[in-house]
Amino acid sequence: MSTHEKRWDRRNLLRTGALAGAGAVAAPNIATGQGATTTWRVQTSWPGGIGLEVFEEWCNGIVEKTGGELAFQPFAANDVVGDFQLYDAVKNGVIEAVNPFTIYAQGIIPAAVFLTSYPLGLRNPHEFDVFYYGLGGLELARELYAAQGMHFVGPIHHGPNIIHSKVPIRSIDDFAGRKMRVPGGMVAELFSELGAETTLLPGSEIFPALEKGTIDVADYVGPSVNYALGFSQVTDYISMGPPGFMSVYQPVDLMDLTVGQAAWDALSPQMKQFVEMEVHTYSDLHHAAIQRADQEAWPKFEADGVEVTRLTQDDVAIMTEVAVPIWFKYAQRDDASKRVFKLHLDYMRSGSLGYVDDRLLAGRSLDL
Numbered sequence: 001m002s003t004h005e006k007r008w009d010r011r012n013l014l015r016t017g018a019l020a021g022a023g024a025v026a027a028p029n030i031a032t033g034q035g036a037t038t039t040w041r042v043q044t045s046w047p048g049g050i051g052l053e054v055f056e057e058w059c060n061g062i063v064e065k066t067g068g069e070l071a072f073q074p075f076a077a078n079d080v081v082g083d084f085q086l087y088d089a090v091k092n093g094v095i096e097a098v099n100p101f102t103i104y105a106q107g108i109i110p111a112a113v114f115l116t117s118y119p120l121g122l123r124n125p126h127e128f129d130v131f132y133y134g135l136g137g138l139e140l141a142r143e144l145y146a147a148q149g150m151h152f153v154g155p156i157h158h159g160p161n162i163i164h165s166k167v168p169i170r171s172i173d174d175f176a177g178r179k180m181r182v183p184g185g186m187v188a189e190l191f192s193e194l195g196a197e198t199t200l201l202p203g204s205e206i207f208p209a210l211e212k213g214t215i216d217v218a219d220y221v222g223p224s225v226n227y228a229l230g231f232s233q234v235t236d237y238i239s240m241g242p243p244g245f246m247s248v249y250q251p252v253d254l255m256d257l258t259v260g261q262a263a264w265d266a267l268s269p270q271m272k273q274f275v276e277m278e279v280h281t282y283s284d285l286h287h288a289a290i291q292r293a294d295q296e297a298w299p300k301f302e303a304d305g306v307e308v309t310r311l312t313q314d315d316v317a318i319m320t321e322v323a324v325p326i327w328f329k330y331a332q333r334d335d336a337s338k339r340v341f342k343l344h345l346d347y348m349r350s351g352s353l354g355y356v357d358d359r360l361l362a363g364r365s366l367d368l
Contacts, residue, residue: 039071040096047077047204049228050293058282083202091149096263102254103183109144111336116254119190119323123251125157135343151264153257154279157287159222160247162238164231166216169239172315181206181218186326187249193322210234224293232304239309248316324360338366
């Protein structure tokens with residue numbers, strides 16, 4: 001049996017167990033005495049490639065780092081539940097923790113659209129580190145997740161998203177009429193405004209949709225992961241922003257580690273601090289490993305005949321004009337969204353960044 005077939009069989013066994021109360025997945029070993037190990041089942045949104053490899057390596061190293069007190073049992077995308085069922089699985093105790101793309105939380109926490117990258121917003125990983133660890137973003141995120149019975153441990157970087165297409169995208173006009181997979185939310189609205197017919201699919205369903213022609217354009221993470229997933233076999237083009245700006249719509253896609261509140265509360269203060277620091281470490285290692293792999297992927301795309309096309313600075317200016325009212329529309333959905341977005345907006349308007357000026361904001365307010 002091939003490795004692929006073994007993984008397929010394992011996923012189906014685990015999924016069957018999850019639907020029956022996760023009976024096929026080993027129950028967590030809660031520390032009840034000296035020498036006992038607490039085991040967290042942790043499912044990621046990575047279906048394969050370098051992202052999954054780094055995730056599994058990190059999880060498998062936790063038990064040694066904690067001297068056997070805590071262990072992470074890793075699961076790939078869809079191994080236990082589907083991507084869009086991750087939060088229910090954590091809240092219901094089917095698994096203890098998840099490593100999702102943070103944008104997926106918008107279904108239960110509207111303000112989550114501002115806890116990750118969005119069109120023409122913060123544009124570099126360190127800017128999100130400032131937002132989370134310097135401007136109060138982490139405290140706000142934890143407050144919002146706690147209301148849902150979960151604990152947001154911290155953000156995890158991986159890199160910009162890029163667009164794969166069966167047809168060349170040389171300007172924003174070329175999105176018109178295209179059937180396009182996007183992660184939903186503001187990204188979907190931006191491309192809808194540009195004329196695309198958008199649809200929401202988890203990462204694991206993108207390849208078959210492109211292969212069948214259900215969609216002809218798809219955004220998904222970066223070059224290394226997308227090459228491993230076979231995107232060069234079903235598309236001929238990659239569209240990005242101007243040089244130095246790989247993605248204008250999700251320039252800093254974020255993941256995170258989210259834990260069920262009961263599992264988090266069961267940890268000692270020292271172990272909580274350890275997990276928090278491990279997320280910092282993992283974010284750095286994860287980001288660097290994927291960027292290194294991306295550099296190795298570009299020649300492979302070129303060898304497969306995939307052409308890279310780039311939008312222009314004029315396209316960026318037009319997209320910014322389209323994006324700003326969408327920002328405010330999402331910020332007005334509830335008080336939490338306003339509070340989180342206000343941190344972004346003040347930062348983007350500051351002398352540190354200057355991404356937003358008074359002209360773009362004319363007549364708009366948050367009404368906090």
